[in-house]
Amino acid sequence: MKRDPRTKRDRHALDRDGMVLCNPRDREAAHRAQVEGIATEDVSQVTCKRCLRLLSSSQ
Ligand SMILES: [Zn+2]
Incomplete structure (x- = not known):
């Protein structure tokens, strides 16, 4: 089986400012x-x- 790294990634929520909810200070x-x-x-x-x-x- 091939590994697809994308399927392992968590999908994050965005807050109102378009920032990642669990990492709101990191614009990158x-x-x-x-x-x-x-x-x-x-x-x-x-x-x-x-x-x-x-x-x-x-x-
Ligand atoms: Zn997250």
């Missing part, structure tokens, strides 16, 4: 996440545990 991370398609505004698509925790605690 936000940019990378968007470019690599591992950030989503659809909460149901988020797989990152830290983002999920932040999402649930903010609601």
Whole structure:
């Protein structure tokens, strides 16, 4: 089986400023996440545990 690194990546949530929710101070991370398609505004698509925790605690 071939390994696809993308399937292993967590999908992160974005906050209102377009920053990665679990890493809000890192603009590079936000940019990378968007470019690599591992950030989503659809909460149901988020797989990152830290983002999920932040999402649930903010609601
Ligand atoms: Zn995250």
